[in-house]
Amino acid sequence: MQINDFIKNLEQQLSETEPGLIHPDIEFRNIEEWSSLVALMVIAMVDEEYNVALTGDDIRNSTTIQDLFDKVVSK
Amino acid sequence: MVSEYTKFGIKLKRIDINDYHLILDWRNSEDVRPYMQYQKIITLEEHLSWFYKIDNELNYYFIGYFNDEPFGVYNIKDVDFKENCGEGGLFLKDKSFWEGDVAIRGNFALADFCFNVLNLDYTYCHILKDNKKAINFNKQQGLVLDESFISETSIRMTLLSSDFYKKNKKLITYLSK
Numbered sequence: 001m002q003i004n005d006f007i008k009n010l011e012q013q014l015s016e017t018e019p020g021l022i023h024p025d026i027e028f029r030n031i032e033e034w035s036s037l038v039a040l041m042v043i044a045m046v047d048e049e050y051n052v053a054l055t056g057d058d059i060r061n062s063t064t065i066q067d068l069f070d071k072v073v074s075k
Numbered sequence: 076m077v078s079e080y081t082k083f084g085i086k087l088k089r090i091d092i093n094d095y096h097l098i099l100d101w102r103n104s105e106d107v108r109p110y111m112q113y114q115k116i117i118t119l120e121e122h123l124s125w126f127y128k129i130d131n132e133l134n135y136y137f138i139g140y141f142n143d144e145p146f147g148v149y150n151i152k153d154v155d156f157k158e159n160c161g162e163g164g165l166f167l168k169d170k171s172f173w174e175g176d177v178a179i180r181g182n183f184a185l186a187d188f189c190f191n192v193l194n195l196d197y198t199y200c201h202i203l204k205d206n207k208k209a210i211n212f213n214k215q216q217g218l219v220l221d222e223s224f225i226s227e228t229s230i231r232m233t234l235l236s237s238d239f240y241k242k243n244k245k246l247i248t249y250l251s252k
Contacts, residue, residue: 029174035212036178043176044249056175
């Protein structure tokens with residue numbers, strides 16, 4: 001599993017954020033369109049693409065995109 | 076009167092007179108109060124007076140529970156069964172619940188309650204104009220700006236039943252697995 005692929009999949013959930021702006025060190029809460037709905041879309045994407053059950057707590061306990069990726073890898 | 080509704084992993088439980096401590100703590104907190112139309116601290120007396128006004132079949136105020144943990148208040152109020160509409164609203168225990176999936180699960184559960192149990196055609200809500208986060212969140216779920224509503228401080232957004240299920244089809248399918 002590569003973080004670049006993870007970011008591409010993440011970008012597909014962000015309809016108003018220009019592709020290429022997301023990088024591992026970004027704090028996802030600072031993404032303007034980030035919301036609870038986007039969080040759920042990310043959880044669904046991770047389930048579908050990686051067969052991993054990311055939880056709301058995983059997201060709440062993460063800060064950056066890298067943190068999210070690490071959570072997925074560790075599960 | 077419906078006292079409980081469970082959907083999408085969320086239990087919505089109709090508020091009880093004894094829930095005042097939770098509701099007042101959340102409603103008067105700095106994570107909630109500045110974003111409400113009425114921004115003064117609410118006293119227990121005011122709360123109880125309000126509770127007796129809304130404890131009827133035209134107003135549904137629920138505490139949302141996720142894994143048995145209470146996390147916010149969701150409501151549909153002033154239900155009009157002639158127009159088949161009502162005013163929705165919510166506030167959460169604290170800001171951290173906006174970041175994960177719980178808030179949207181609660182919203183979806185409330186919308187499903189409105190459209191499938193109360194059989195409403197649409198819901199609407201009023202939001203402070205400068206609450207961009209909430210406006211964005213509503214747009215993502217399919218709410219649209221109601222141009223006919225004019226106010227200096229707030230906007231009104233509406234959600235049609237058909238728009239809700241169409242716009243959120245993929246996520247509703249995922250949550251229904």
